[in-house]
Amino acid sequence: MPQVKLNVRLLEVTQDALSLIYAAARQCYSSKFAAEIFDDKQEKPSKKATLIKELVKAGHESPLEHAKFTFAIEGISRSLSHQLVRHRIASFSQQSQRYVKVEKFNFIIPPSIESDEILKDEFLRIMNEIQKSYNKLLERFKQKNIVGQKAKEDARFVLPQAIETKIVVTMNCRELLHFFKLRCNKAAQWEIRELANQMRAICRKHLPEVFS
Template identity: 50%
Template sequence: MSATSQNVRLLAVTPNALELIYAAFRQCYHAGYVGDMWDRLLSGEISRGKQADFVARILTSGHESPVEHVSFTFAIEGVSRTLTHQLVRHRIASYSQQSQRYVDAKDFDYVLPPSLAKVPEARARYEAFMREAATAYRDLQALLVASGREARASNEDARFVLPGGVETKIVATMNCRSLLHFFELRCCMRAQWEIRALAGRMLALCREALPVIFSAAGAKCERLGYCPEDERFSCGKYPVRRENLHNPA
């Protein structure tokens, strides 16, 4: 068992993502049937540049629902159960997480918070506790098996001693609109450090795959031009909303 680090891989994006979003937007404003233009989109007869310009222009009006037709799927490892408890609160998404019932965790890795890593005494105590938790987990497994419990089933109740810092792996799928909302909340400096780091990695992958949607994505203040938080919680990058309203640019 040891401290681990985040790793995110983009597994899949809806095929022909730009063309699909363009077609969905066009259907909202087009008297005809976009199915008839689909082959022209795929062939490049209607250039990707033209499609991207149209999508970007409509997005600035606040019309976002057509981007829901495209989804991204990520494989995520090196994150804590503390993080995934936050992640799964984003409900318009699909998740498949490593099970502590079926996966033996006696040699678990863990996430080491940077604040603890900077203080030698805090790090030592944290890592000692992780070793204690692993020992307790193995002891409980052995006691349950000795009592007649099936070895694999012993994980089910032994896992109750595992701390929130235990490393886990998860596959997550979100559509573009859900991702934009996720980035607005989790790229903010007020977000917990671990999920903020995850959001940054996911956003970099999204920008590379579909820049027309994600080039300007990020914390909500980036879109608004002001901080929507109370001034007590603002990081100071943008003026808070009260200041912005009283001092218009």
């Protein structure tokens, strides 16, 4: 039952996202075919970057929806994932407690508990008791010939919000800007703010014209 840390990895980003967003934006105001604009090698990257920065500044963000980022995320709690999936203009594939047995589950400890030995000891004790209860439920189900998915989907009811989950998240650039505005904010809950800050750093590295 180890404590785990946040890990965010970029799986995929739209190839030549700069040219894609530029072509989509130009299509709104040009008689030319977007494919021609996209394929035009004479267009300088600096010109594309300038236009995209102006789009973001002006709030004309619909062209940004054509480019997307896909992240693999681990070391987050179910408490965080419940917040994350409220951002519905996105795609999510989350580790299922119906199919994945968690006989030795990982968990996240909030900093306010981590920094206090008394609170931390109590937290760890509770995690250990929950683990024992979960395992006892599975064992009892097994004695009653209830196994597999049916056993896990009912035993999971005792699992805590602190339990670690893993998830794949895909968001387009417009939704990412909205996500960062809300979740990088100081008012956001600490765990999802940490996630959002790491995701934003990755986005800025790959597409600074939009995210910087």
